[in-house]
Amino acid sequence: MSLTLRYMQLSDIRQVATIDVMCFDPPWSHESYAFEINESNVSHMVVLEEIIGLAPPEPTRRRSWLDRLRRKGRGAVSALDGSGVILGYGGLWKIEGEAHVSTIAIDPAWRGKGYGEILLAGMFGKALQLKAQYIVLEVRVSNSIAQSLYRKYGFSRVRRRKNYYRSDNEDAWDMRVALDRDTRHRFERLYTKLRLQHGFLDSYSRKSRPRG
Numbered sequence: 224m225s226l227t228l229r230y231m232q233l234s235d236i237r238q239v240a241t242i243d244v245m246c247f248d249p250p251w252s253h254e255s256y257a258f259e260i261n262e263s264n265v266s267h268m269v270v271l272e273e274i275i276g277l278a279p280p281e282p283t284r285r286r287s288w289l290d291r292l293r294r295k296g297r298g299a300v301s302a303l304d305g306s307g308v309i310l311g312y313g314g315l316w317k318i319e320g321e322a323h324v325s326t327i328a329i330d331p332a333w334r335g336k337g338y339g340e341i342l343l344a345g346m347f348g349k350a351l352q353l354k355a356q357y358i359v360l361e362v363r364v365s366n367s368i369a370q371s372l373y374r375k376y377g378f379s380r381v382r383r384r385k386n387y388y389r390s391d392n393e394d395a396w397d398m399r400v401a402l403d404r405d406t407r408h409r410f411e412r413l414y415t416k417l418r419l420q421h422g423f424l425d426s427y428s429r430k431s432r433p434r435g
């Protein structure tokens with residue numbers, strides 16, 4: 224298995240949107256993704272992709288090969304179209320000194336394996352590369368899993384926004400982390416540990432945004 228963090232491309236939208244509808248209400252439209260990828264000047268969209276290094280199946284072994292993919296997770300079956308499997312995605316807007324995590328999600332079939340952390344670390348590294356002074360985001364008050372991930376990277380709650388989510392009027396926490404020296408050092412330690420643990424290739428956080 225080979226994991227890669229890279230900039231999102233138009234051809235990823237189908238897989239990304241499939242994950243989005245399982246994670247958010249309302250999901251983003253395909254047009255929104257296309258805008259963020261190709262037109263926005265402030266957006267840095269990322270995907271975490273798994274390339275499955277399996278040889279093409281022989282006809283007699285086709286059923287077990289398919290079964291193996293299906294056991295690995297629903298998303299893996301889309302590798303049949305010849306591309307990698309997108310495990311999750313995220314988005315970062317950089318406007319002046321602020322970096323804003325616009326979205327982050329992992330396919331439900333692949334959660335709890337450290338992949339959400341890889342995405343957040345990638346966006347954290349991107350914010351540093353772009354010389355942001357701080358990172359902000361909004362999170363549902365009930366979303367303790369995401370809040371725990373953000374706290375691990377130094378985010379803290381700064382403000383409660385009443386009825387922030389239109390679908391059900393749930394409140395949001397504004398969370399924020401200043402990119403000061405201590406935070407950077409902590410980030411470098413966490414990032415190095417993640418790289419050692421997962422051996423992923425990072426073609427996002429230290430690369431420039433490709434021009435479409």
Ligand SMILES: CC(C)(COP(=O)(O)OP(=O)(O)OC[C@H]1O[C@@H](n2cnc3c(N)ncnc32)[C@H](O)[C@@H]1OP(=O)(O)O)[C@@H](O)C(=O)NCCC(=O)NCCS
Pocket residue numbers: 246327328329330333334335336337338339340341361362363366367368369371372373375
């Ligand atoms: C939030 C999300 C991206 C985390 O992704 P993930 O791959 O499951 O998380 P990871 O396995 O990388 O875990 C990273 C950290 O998240 C927290 N976490 C993950 N699973 C958790 C659980 N079941 N209970 C509590 N904390 C948990 C922990 O802090 C964990 O760090 P640790 O391993 O050192 O304890 C994922 O749950 C998701 O896609 N949720 C739906 C979309 C969403 O809510 N996005 C956030 C919008 S603000």
